[in-house]
Structure formats: C-alpha cells, structure tokens
Amino acid sequence: MPMERKEFIKKLIMYGGAGLFMLSGGSLLLQACAPQAGRNEETVDEVWRPAYAKLAAQGELEDRVNMFYKIMESCELCPRRCRVNRLEGERGFCQAPGKAVVYSHQPHFGEELPLVGQRGSGTIFFSNCNLRCVFCQNWPIAHLGWGSTVSDEELADMMINLQVMGCHNINLVTPTHVLPNIVGAVKIALEKGLHIPLCYNTSGYELVSIIKMLDGIIDIYLPDLKFMDGVEAERYNLAAAYDYPEKAMQSIAEMHRQVGDMVTNKENIALSGLMIRHLVMPNRVAGTEDFTRWVADNLSTETYVNIMAQYRVEYKAFEYEEIARAITTEEFVEAIEWARDAGLTNLDQRSLAQYEIRKTLVD
Numbered sequence: 503m504p505m506e507r508k509e510f511i512k513k514l515i516m517y518g519g520a521g522l523f524m525l526s527g528g529s530l531l532l533q534a535c536a537p538q539a540g541r542n543e544e545t546v547d548e549v550w551r552p553a554y555a556k557l558a559a560q561g562e563l564e565d566r567v568n569m570f571y572k573i574m575e576s577c578e579l580c581p582r583r584c585r586v587n588r589l590e591g592e593r594g595f596c597q598a599p600g601k602a603v604v605y606s607h608q609p610h611f612g613e614e615l616p617l618v619g620q621r622g623s624g625t626i627f628f629s630n631c632n633l634r635c636v637f638c639q640n641w642p643i644a645h646l647g648w649g650s651t652v653s654d655e656e657l658a659d660m661m662i663n664l665q666v667m668g669c670h671n672i673n674l675v676t677p678t679h680v681l682p683n684i685v686g687a688v689k690i691a692l693e694k695g696l697h698i699p700l701c702y703n704t705s706g707y708e709l710v711s712i713i714k715m716l717d718g719i720i721d722i723y724l725p726d727l728k729f730m731d732g733v734e735a736e737r738y739n740l741a742a743a744y745d746y747p748e749k750a751m752q753s754i755a756e757m758h759r760q761v762g763d764m765v766t767n768k769e770n771i772a773l774s775g776l777m778i779r780h781l782v783m784p785n786r787v788a789g790t791e792d793f794t795r796w797v798a799d800n801l802s803t804e805t806y807v808n809i810m811a812q813y814r815v816e817y818k819a820f821e822y823e824e825i826a827r828a829i830t831t832e833e834f835v836e837a838i839e840w841a842r843d844a845g846l847t848n849l850d851q852r853s854l855a856q857y858e859i860r861k862t863l864v865d
C-alpha cells in the first residue's frame with residue numbers, strides 16, 4: 503500500500519533506500535478501479551505488476567533490448583528514418599548520440615494529477631528531440647541538447663533513485679530517440695527492484711512499428727497530439743513534419759490497443775492506460791475540434807484527455823504571426839466545449855477547473 507509522506511520519510515531515514523524495496527517485494531498490493539469516483543462501482547483486488555516485469559518473466563525483455571539496439575545501427579527509431587549508425591558516433595536529425603543524454607531527473611508535481619499523486623511523478627528529461635517545433639517550450643533541452651551523457655547503468659540508477667524518493671511512476675520525457683537506452687536501463691533497474699509504472703511521455707511523432715515493439719514494456723502512454731493538419735505541422739516544425747498527424751494518430755491508436763483507457767488504484771494514481779495531451783494554440787492552428795472528434799470516434803469517449811491552456815510564445819514562435827501570442831479566454835473555452843460536444847467524459851480536472859473560471863469571463 504502506498505505510504506503517506508511522513509511515514510515514507512521516517513522509513514527512508516530508518517532503513518535507507520534498500521529497505522524500501524523490501525517493503526514492497528517488487529509488487530504493489532492495490533485495487534484497480536475506474537479513473538473517476540462513481541464512474542464504475544466495480545473494483546477488483548489484485549497484485550499489480552508493471553508490464554515490463556511480466557515481459558521479463560516470459561524471458562522476452564532481453565530480446566527487446568537487443569532488437570532496439572540493432573535498430574540504432576541504422577537508425578529508424580522515428581519517422582525521420584535517418585539511417586545513421588549511432589553506435590559508431592554518427593548523428594541524425596535529432597542530434598542524439600548512441601548513449602542517452604539526460605537534462606534532469608526529479609519528482610515532478612506539474613504533471614497530470616493521476617501521475618503526480620502525493621509524491622510526484624519521477625520525471626527523467628531526455629535531451630534532444632526528433633520533432634523540434636518552432637514553439638518548443640523546452641528548447642534549451644530539446645533543441646540545444648543541454649544535459650549529461652549517461653550509461654544504461656546510470657540511467658537505471660536514476661529510475662531506482664526516483665522510486666526510492668517515493669515517486670508514483672517513471673516518467674520518460676521525450677523518449678523516442680533513446681528507446682534502446684531506456685529499455686536497456688529498465689532491464690537493469692528491474693533486477694535492482696524497479697516496480698513502479700513506466701510512463702512514455704512523447705510528442706507523438708512515432709513510427710507505429712516501433713510502438714508495437716514497446717508492447718508489454720510500457721504501462722502508461724502519455725502522447726501529445728499537437729496538430730491534426732499536415733500543413734500546420736509542417737509550418738511550425740523546423741524540418742517540415744507534414745506527416746506528423748498521420749504518424750501520431752496511427753501510433754496513438756496502437757498505444758490504445760495495447761493499454762486501453764487509464765486505470766488507477768484506489769488513490770486515483772494511474773497504473774496503466776492511455777492519457778492524451780493537446781495544447782490549444784492561437785487561431786485554431788492545432789485543430790482542436792478535429793482532435794476531440796478523432797479521439798471520440800477512433801479511441802474511446804472515456805479516454806483521459808488533457809486539453810492544455812499553457813501555450814507560451816517560446817523559441818522561434820515570435821517569428822510566426824499566427825502563433826506569436828497567448829491563447830484567448832474564448833479559444834480555451836471553445837476547446838473544452840468541443841470536447842464535451844464530442845462526448846469526451848474523462849477530461850483533466852485542472853483543465854475543467856480553468857474552464858469554469860474562464861467561462862465566467864466569457865458569459
């Protein structure tokens with residue numbers, strides 16, 4: 503059972519980090535239930551184990567590590583398909599080397615509430631990016647590559663440290679181009695006692711064939727769906743990702759096939775499932791109305807959807823007239839109303855709270 507913060511700190515001091523693993527024994531006793539109270543009265547007691555632990559028990563995790571590293575020899579980890587040998591020091595569009603580069607790893611309290619809980623989401627920010635938007639909110643990390651190179655063993659230790667700190671999950675931010683390193687590190691970390699959910703936090707610019715290789719490894723998928731129109735995706739990307747909507751929608755459909763809708767424990771902490779983010783942009787360039795309809799028609803009306811209001815004019819966005827301003831109150835209000843009209847019933851609670859406040863300003 504998850505500990506309260508006070509109890510956690512007390513045990514941390516008393517036993518040191520290793521003692522915490524012994525408390526859990528590599529699994530968590532919990533109750534799986536529907537994401538929101540009252541949505542589904544049924545609850546099921548079970549011993550929950552992360553997907554990657556089950557795959558390892560079947561003897562398949564090591565094979566996946568080898569398969570991912572093989573792809574890095576002629577890199578086709580993402581739709582850019584650079585075909586460079588990153589293990590020999592060549593670099594492609596993302597500029598990432600063969601080893602992972604990490605900007606930071608820390609408990610993060612700014613993510614969605616089912617990820618944050620009481621003790622934070624164990625966030626690992628990877629440097630570099632395979633998409634590279636002109637309005638990137640993390641551009642020093644994603645575009646300039648700020649960070650330190652780490653081995654798979656060091657990355658595994660970061661995961662373990664985040665678990666020891668009490669984080670509810672390992673949240674892999676911008677993971678696509680470092681997937682071999684991540685899967686290699688997960689295998690090592692599992693042997694050291696990793697047992698919390700693995701969350702794949704991606705821009706959505708993915709190859710569906712690569713997402714299929716993650717089946718049985720990832721517990722929670724957290725993709726963006728940034729654009730619904732290839733012309734807009736091309737315009738606001740440094741390297742013309744016209745195929746972004748197609749690739750993202752194909753990949754998200756596969757993610758949903760693998761993990762389904764979000765499942766939480768009885769404290770409403772996410773254990774598995776799909777959670778989608780969509781950033782509302784000025785002048786409707788993100789295609790928010792189409793986004794809400796696509797989710798309802800192609801996934802499920804119970805998909806956890808976070809419609810985000812925090813667009814800021816960052817990086818090169820000042821050079822593009824249509825996106826060189828914050829969104830208006832009206833633009834955010836219409837976005838939430840489109841989601842409701844589409845029948846989406848599991849909208850992020852903080853977005854809904856913002857909607858209620860902003861709606862009073864529009865009325």
Ligand code: SF4
Nearest residue numbers: 577580583584594596
């Ligand atoms: S991960 Fe990087 S090197 Fe590999 S295909 Fe994508 S952009 Fe190119």
